[in-house]
Structures are given as structure tokens and as C-alpha cells.
Amino acid sequence: MSQHRAMLEIHALEKRFGQTEVLKNIDLKVREGELVFVIGPSGSGKSTMLRCCNRLEEPTSGAIMIDGARITDIPRRDLDKMRLKVGMVFQGFHLYPHMTVLKNVMLAQVKALGRSKAEAEARALDMLDQVGLKHKADARPSELSGGQQQRVAIARAVALDPKVMLFDEPTSALDPELVGSVLNVMKDLRQKGMTMLVVSHEMAFAREAADRVVFMDGGYVVEQGPPEEVFGNPKSERLKAFLSRVSGTAAA
Amino acid sequence: MNMFLATFFDINIMMQALPLLLKGAVTTLKLCAVVIICGLFGGLMLALRALSPRGWLRWGSVIYIDLFRAIPPLVLLIFVYSGLPFAGLELAPFSAVVIAFFMNNSAYFAEVFRAGINAVPKGQTEAARATGLSPTQTMIHVVLPPAIRNVLPDLLSNTVEVVKLTSLASVVSLSELLYSANMARSVTYNASPLVLAALLYLAVLWPLVRIISRYQRGLAVK
Numbered sequence: 354m355s356q357h358r359a360m361l362e363i364h365a366l367e368k369r370f371g372q373t374e375v376l377k378n379i380d381l382k383v384r385e386g387e388l389v390f391v392i393g394p395s396g397s398g399k400s401t402m403l404r405c406c407n408r409l410e411e412p413t414s415g416a417i418m419i420d421g422a423r424i425t426d427i428p429r430r431d432l433d434k435m436r437l438k439v440g441m442v443f444q445g446f447h448l449y450p451h452m453t454v455l456k457n458v459m460l461a462q463v464k465a466l467g468r469s470k471a472e473a474e475a476r477a478l479d480m481l482d483q484v485g486l487k488h489k490a491d492a493r494p495s496e497l498s499g500g501q502q503q504r505v506a507i508a509r510a511v512a513l514d515p516k517v518m519l520f521d522e523p524t525s526a527l528d529p530e531l532v533g534s535v536l537n538v539m540k541d542l543r544q545k546g547m548t549m550l551v552v553s554h555e556m557a558f559a560r561e562a563a564d565r566v567v568f569m570d571g572g573y574v575v576e577q578g579p580p581e582e583v584f585g586n587p588k589s590e591r592l593k594a595f596l597s598r599v600s601g602t603a604a605a
Numbered sequence: 606m607n608m609f610l611a612t613f614f615d616i617n618i619m620m621q622a623l624p625l626l627l628k629g630a631v632t633t634l635k636l637c638a639v640v641i642i643c644g645l646f647g648g649l650m651l652a653l654r655a656l657s658p659r660g661w662l663r664w665g666s667v668i669y670i671d672l673f674r675a676i677p678p679l680v681l682l683i684f685v686y687s688g689l690p691f692a693g694l695e696l697a698p699f700s701a702v703v704i705a706f707f708m709n710n711s712a713y714f715a716e717v718f719r720a721g722i723n724a725v726p727k728g729q730t731e732a733a734r735a736t737g738l739s740p741t742q743t744m745i746h747v748v749l750p751p752a753i754r755n756v757l758p759d760l761l762s763n764t765v766e767v768v769k770l771t772s773l774a775s776v777v778s779l780s781e782l783l784y785s786a787n788m789a790r791s792v793t794y795n796a797s798p799l800v801l802a803a804l805l806y807l808a809v810l811w812p813l814v815r816i817i818s819r820y821q822r823g824l825a826v827k
Binding site for chain 1: 726728729731732733734735736737738739742746747750751754
């Protein structure tokens with residue numbers, strides 16, 4: 354995929370919370386249609402980096418480009434428009450509990466994107482069909498399992514036709530037997546050519562589906578490469594230590 | 606026993622007083638409607654300001670809310686009605702009552718709304734903002750509906766308080782329900798009109814109180 358242009362570029366990204374420097378100097382490139390997986394110990398800044406990419410978190414310095422456009426210096430009033438291009442899925446799903454599943458997927462299409470209700474509904478139903486939940490369109494989020502809620506959350510984000518999808522530990526809050534259904538939806542998205550940046554602990558999934566794996570530790574990108582290489586032939590001591598610590602799961 | 610009934614439950618006197626009391630009740634209801642509607646709207650606006658990131662807006666609202674929750678409403682009412690004329694501002698009883706109770710009530714409603722909004726998880730706002738909804742759209746479509754549902758019993762309780770509060774208006778000679786009943790008492794020299802007034806308050810408020818406690822039980826079961 355290396356012939357494709359960069360869809361998401363992070364240059365010298367730095368983020369400080371008060372005295373704590375969470376991101377020290379991050380450089381990362383995600384090409385069009387690429388699925389990049391970010392692993393690393395907790396507290397290594399993975400989620401913060403992701404949240405800088407749609408400016409839910411304000412970077413302290415550095416630059417981020419989405420589809421060639423610099424998003425780090427656009428004014429606050431243009432943030433909403435920028436965020437339409439960057440979909441995000443959270444660990445905690447965050448569906449709106451007072452709306453049906455269908456309305457959840459329609460809301461931003463109508464209010465932020467300006468689609469007509471009919472158009473938004475058709476798109477929402479199509480998206481729900483793609484994640485296998487069309488039959489739940491009229492259900493409330495509380496009636497769904499965690500895995501189903503997360504698939505609706507993915508549908509809600511993808512319905513806006515983003516250029517990039519960010520996944521912040523999308524399966525960490527799920528019971529093990531529900532993880533597979535969410536990962537399948539993500540695999541499906543990749544097949545359709547979506548550019549994806551995923552923070553997750555699902556090493557087996559990373560091996561199987563990622564184009565590239567990025568290892569972060571202490572606010573830096575320490576090592577990156579194809580999954581076979583990162584998992585099979587780690588170079589840095591920190592990555593070796595990390596992999597042996599999580600080897601109880603699927604990384605070994 | 607007969608003496609007791611004749612003093613407090615004289616049906617003839619009650620029937621005589623009824624038209625006057627009903628007129629008073631209409632004034633009470635008008636007062637409640639204005640104070641509650643303005644209070645709800647003002648309270649919501651104050652709560653939004655109190656939660657806004659901009660410093661001076663936030664502090665202004667927080668100070669307002671604290672101040673008017675701490676000042677007794679009767680003090681406020683007498684100040685507005687009898688104190689402001691010294692500054693050349695003379696108000697009709699109805700306006701004075703509306704202004705005083707609006708200040709008191711908007712502060713209370715604001716506190717209720719603020720609690721409701723704070724109880725909505727932060728993730729809801731983040732998810733909404735991440736889909737490109739503006740702060741205002743997020744507030745209207747995502748945060749407020751569950752926030753209001755969370756505090757519905759408190760909003761209703763506050764509404765009951767407003768109805769009871771309006772009886773204070775009798776001290777500035779506004780002929781609402783209590784004032785009318787007290788008039789009837791002094792004319793008939795019998796306490797039955799006061800009992801009738803209490804019964805009328807009860808007739809309006811009891812159902813509301815029942816709904817609230819049922820709703821709160823329902824929430825507790827959930």
C-alpha cells in the first residue's frame with residue numbers, strides 16, 4: 354500500500370498536561386486504506402495521541418494533517434467541520450441512551466452533515482445492515498449487548514463518510530465472546546478501503562489484520578513495522594519486555 | 606364537637622366564601638404559571654452559563670444562584686415591594702411577587718438543572734462532538750434530554766414549592782388564595798374559609814406529591 358498518499362500524518366506531536374509530558378515527540382503516518390495498529394503499555398500516551406487527531410485533546414505542539422489539510426491550527430469554530438472527516442469509536446461506546454439505534458446513527462448526519470431525514474435514515478439503515486444490526490434499528494441502546502452497542506457506534510461514525518477512523522480500545526470493555534463480532538466489522542471496513550488507526554490490546558487481531566504495528570512507550574514511538582516483524586522479531590528491549598509481559602495473550 | 610365543626614367546617618360559610626376563594630385560586634394559578642415558566646427558562650439559562658467555560662459568565666451565574674438561594678423569599682418580596690419604592694421604583698403587587706419569586710426560583714431551578722447536566726457522562730458529550738455536532742447541538746440533542754429526565758422529580762418538587770411559596774404573596778395584599786381566605790375569615794369571623802383554602806391547596810398539590818413519590822420509587826427500583 355506504500356504507493357498510496359498519507360491520509361493521516363502526525364509530525365513532532367507533543368502533549369503536556371500541566372507538568373506531565375504524555376507525548377514527547379510523535380511522528381506517524383497512516384496511508385490511505387491502511388490499518389495501523391498502536392500497542393504499548395498503559396500510560397504510554399496511545400489514547401492521548403488518538404484524541405489529538407480530532408482535537409478532543411489540544412496538542413501542545415506539533416502538527417497533524419488529515420488528507421493533506423493541517424488540522425492543528427484551524428480555529429475552534431471550524432472544528433466541527435473537521436471532525437466530520439475523522440470518525441472516532443470509544444472504549445465505552447457512548448451511544449445516546451434516550452434515542453433508538455436508528456436515531457443514534459441519524460443524528461449527526463442530519464444536524465452536522467446537513468443530510469435530509471430521508472437520506473440519513475436510508476444511510477443509517479444501510480450502515481446498520483453492514484454491521485448486522487438492521488433488525489435492532491428501533492431498539493434502545495440499553496437493550497443491546499456491549500458488542501452490539503459498539504457496532505452501532507461504528508455505524509454512527511462511518512455513516513458520516515469520514516476519511517479516517519480512530520478506534521480507542523474498541524473491544525476493551527467487552528466480554529470476550531463479544532469481541533469477535535466487533536473485530537469482524539472492523540475487518541470489513543478495512544476491506545472496503547477505510548483508513549484506520551486503532552489503539553487496542555487485541556494482538557491476535559493485529560497480527561491478522563494490521564498493515565503496520567506501532568509500539569509506543571513513554572510518549573515516543575519506539576518501533577514500528579509489519580506485524581510479523583514487530584511481533585516476530587522485536588528489536589528494542591522495551592518492545593521485547595512488553596511482548597513478554599502480554600505473551601499470556603496471543604502475542605507470543 | 607359541634608363547636609369544633611362550627612368553627613372550622615361550617616358548610617354554609619364555606620359555600621359563601623367559595624366564589625371569593627376560587628377567584629383567589631385563579632390568581633394563585635396565574636402567579637404559579639408565570640413564576641414556574643419564567644423560573645424554568647431562567648434556571649436553564651443560568652445553569653448553562655454556570656457550566657460554561659468562560660470565567661466571567663460562569664462566576665456571575667454561580668454568584669446569582671448562591672445569592673438568591675440564600676436570601677429568604679419573604680425578605681426578597683418585601684424588599685422588592687416595599688423597599689424599591691424608596692428608589693422610586695414602585696411595582697404593582699403582582700409584578701413585585703413575580704420578580705421576587707422569579708429571582709428565588711430561577712436560582713433553585715438552575716441548581717436542579719446543573720445537577721442533571723453534571724450527571725450526564727462526559728463520554729456522551731465527547732462522542733457527540735466527535736461526530737461534528739456543535740456545542741449547542743450537543744447540549745440540545747444529547748445532554749439535555751437525559752439530564753432533564755434525571756431530575757424530573759426534583760423539577761416537580763420545586764414546582765410544588767412554588768405553589769406553596771405563592772401564599773407569601775398575601776403579605777403584599779395580592780388577593781391570591783390565602784389572602785382571599787383570610788379576608789373571608791375576617792368578614793365572617795369564622796375559620797372555615799382558611800380550612801377551605803387549605804383543602805384547595807391540597808386538592809392541587811396532593812396529586813403532584815403522589816406523582817413525585819411514585820416516580821422516585823420507580824427510579825429507586827430501576
